Amino acid sequence: MGKPKRAAVLAAAQESTSPPDELTNTQFVSRVIQAEGNSLYTCELPSGKTAIVELEPKFRNTIFIRRGGYVLVDLESAKERLKTSKVSGEIINIVRDEKAWRKQPYWPSKFAKNTYGQDDDEDSTVGKMPPSDSEEE
Template sequence: MGKKHTAQSLLDADEFEIQPHQQYARSLGPRGNHQHEVEFLDGTKKLVTMPPRFRNLVWVKRGHFVVVDPSLGTVSEKVGGEIVQVLFPKHIKALQQAGQWPAEFSHQTATKDTEHHERSDDDDDDNDDNDDDLFVNNNRPVLSESDSSSDEDED
């Protein structure tokens, strides 16, 4: 299966169906060596592997939802399965409409969408400069306005 076919199969929401032995999980972040820590519906946390067909094609970040097959990728007792599908927002929306999305994850996706919506509303309402949103470079010393004016006075 080529990269083009793999990418297309990932994006096709119509063809996606979860198998009975597969489980929904939320990513807690990458742990290196193509492994990700995920949290299942029951709250258990395990390491799962990213199969070679997804590597350098899909990036799974903290908070993303995936489908895990626990019967695959059990090379050691630390690894609890393999990621078989990365769920994009349109996949989640289709699963919610079909009534197949777990209620445990519905609250988390709704909260994330609400926070994003509230944040964008706040940005529209306030045209003030919000320093909290700006990137802070911790490698450079922070000079306040009083420090810079005192330096100019000394010259």
């Protein structure tokens, strides 16, 4: 297999930098959990469900998708695809400029950026000193 043409790589990269103004009812921003191989990825939807989705052909071999990254998934053909395969949707865009995407009104609150001190786990003892005996008196 040959190297992809430079123009195709640049066009795919340019398209994935800017977020769309609005999403349809079947489009969701989701987090990539695992690469399954052959342009298939397991993604976590904002509802908490997981779905196996296929990468759109124009992005194949041009843009790298990492685990934990965000993608725009279209589940429009999910009903038709589930009858014949496990693939339930298609990745139609890749979030590259995450800062610009997070400013959009459709960004799911489930994928809010955790900053120091906003951990979900309140019982975490990481970074805390154990209580000493002298403090109790």
